[in-house]
Amino acid sequence: MKVNFNLIAHRGFSEIAPENTIPSFDLALDNGFISIEFDVQLTKDKMPVVIHDDDTFRTTGYKRIIKQAKYSEISEIQAKNNFNLKENVYDIPLLSDLLIRYKNKSDMHLELKSNEKELSKIVLGELIKNGYDYENSKLFKKGGITISSFNLNQLINMRRLNSKIRTAWLVDKLTHNNIKISNEEGINMICPKAEFSKEDMVSIARSKNLEIRNWGVKNKEDLVQAYNSGSSGTTVDWPETAKNIINDIEN
Template sequence: MTYIFAHRGASKYAPENTMSAFKKALEMKADGIELDVQLTKDKIPVIIHDETVKRTTDGKGFVSEFTYNQLQNLDAGKWFSKQFSGERIPTLEEFLIWMKQTKLLLNIELKNTIMPYYGMERIVYELVDRHKLKDRVIYSSFNHYSLQELKQIDQKVEIAPLYSSGLYEPWNYVKSLSTDCVHPHWRTLHPAILKGFRDHDIKVRVYTVNDPKKVKWLCDQKVEAIITDVPDTTRAVADGSLLVKPTVIGNVFHKINPKSYF
C-alpha cells in the first residue's frame, strides 16, 4: 500500500497550509498531511511555507517579525480565491487539536534552512507530545542538523531528510542519520536508486508528484508514500479507480546502468 500525503493540504483546491486545505484533503481521502512550520516572534509554531508572508497573505515581512496576534490580522486565503477570504494562518496547535479527531498521519516539515529558529525542535516536539500524537508524526527538513537535534531529544522520533539533488548512494547517507526514512524529490529517483533504497530497507516518501502516470509508476514501485497537491487524483490512481499507463521517472540518472551499478 502506498500512502497519500496531501502537500500543504489539498493545495490545488484551497489555499496552501490553511485549515480549509487540510479539511479538503481529509474529504479527498488522503492518508496524511504534509505541512510547514515556522516560529512567530513570540515563539508560537505556525503553519506557513515561505519565510515571509508576502506570497500567501495580504501582508509583508518575515514570519519571525510578527507576533502570533499580529499574524491573525492577515488574510491567508483571498490570494488564492475570493471564496477563501478571511482564512487565517493556523497555529500548529490548532491543527493538532483538529487532527486528533481524525486518523490522519502528519508530516511536519521544519522550515529552518534560511531562518535558524533556535529552539524550534524542542518547541514543536513538546507540542506534539502534549497532544499525544508522537506515534502519528514524521519530521522532515532540508536542515539535517535539525533532524539530528530532534533525535537527541527523543531517539524514537521518526525523521526523514528532504533532498533534491543527485546524492551518491543516498541510502548510506540516510542510514548515517540514524533513520530508515527519506523524502526525495521525484526527479532524483531512478529504478536503480529505488532498488538501493529497497535493498537497505529504507522507506521512500516522494515529493511532489501530481502527474497520474508518474503516480502509477511510483505505486508499482511500492514506495511508502506519495506527497501530492492533488490527493483525489492520486488516490484514484493508487486504488485503481483511475487507470493510466505508468511513466518511468528519474531522467536525471538516465546514464546509470542498473546492472553495472550494483
C-alpha cells in the same frame, strides 16, 4: 518488492483551497486523504505557525517576515481566497491548532521549514503537550507523526531530543551518500524529488531499512515515475486526480 503507494495531501488539498489552512486540511480529510503535509516555522516570539514561505506575501498579499513578526501580528493576516469556497477568513494556523483538530484523525507529516535551532525542541514540546504517542505512531495510519526537513541538522537535533520519533530527510536525489548518512544518523526515511526517484536506488535504500517517499510531483509523468520507482508514496497538491491516476495504473 511491491509496496502500497500512499498519497499525502501537500499543504492540505491545496489544489482547491488555500494552502496550509484549516479549510485545506479539512477538505483533504473529508475526501478520504488522511495523510497531510504542512510546514512549520517560528515567529519572533517563538510560536510555531503553519506556513511555507519565510514571509506572508505570496499567500496573503501582506508582507510580514515570519521570524521578525510576533504571532499577534501574524494572526491578524488572512490567506488569500482565490478559490470558490464559502468561507472568506483563512487564518494562518498555529501548529497546536492542527494537533488539536486532527488528533487521531490524520497521519501528519510536519516539515521543519525554518532553521532556528530551537524549532525541533518547540515542535516536540507541542507534540508532548497535546498527548501525541509519536514513539509508537504508524506511518500512513491515523495518529501517525513524521518529522521531515531539508535541513539535516534539524533532524539530527530532533533525534537527539527523542531517538524514537520518525524522521524524514528531504533531498533532491537519492544517492549512496545520503543513504549512508541516514543510516549513520538514524534517519528513518529519505524523500527524493519524484522525477529523480529511481527503482535501483529505492531498492538499495530499502535494503538498508530506509523508507522512501517522494515530493515535487508536478504532473502525471512525475507521479508515474514515483509509483514505478517503488517508493511508499508522495506529497501531491491534487490528491483526487492523483488517486484516479494510480487506480488506472493498478487496474
